[in-house]
Amino acid sequence: VFDFGHDCRMQHALHLLRDERLRISQVATAIGYRHQGTFASAFKAHFGICPKDVKHPPAPTEALRELMRGQGR
Numbered sequence: 001v002f003d004f005g006h007d008c009r010m011q012h013a014l015h016l017l018r019d020e021r022l023r024i025s026q027v028a029t030a031i032g033y034r035h036q037g038t039f040a041s042a043f044k045a046h047f048g049i050c051p052k053d054v055k056h057p058p059a060p061t062e063a064l065r066e067l068m069r070g071q072g073r
Contacts, residue, residue, distance in 0.1 A: 006042075006046070007046075009031045009032065010031075010042070010043060010046045010047065012030075012031055013027050013028075013030075013031045013039070013043060013051070014047065014054065014067065016030060016031075017051055017054040017055055018054060018068070024036055024039070024040070024051045024052060024055065027039070027051065028040075039051070040052075047063070047067060048063045049063050049064055049067065054067065
């Protein structure tokens with residue numbers, strides 16, 4: 001149950017980072033994290049990229065391309 005809830009929260013964070021004009025700290029708060037650093041670590045562990053790379057992508061990587069296509073976990 002925990003894993004399902006965590007996956008839903010991370011998917012929602014991905015959606016907010018891609019589609020909304022929210023800062024990363026606001027996204028972290030919106031999905032229940034008190035600290036942006038903790039959120040960023042959890043996001044990177046889940047998707048393999050940092051939240052900032054979703055907001056402001058560097059040169060495309062395969063992981064980022066898949067995420068942007070909606071194929072992330």
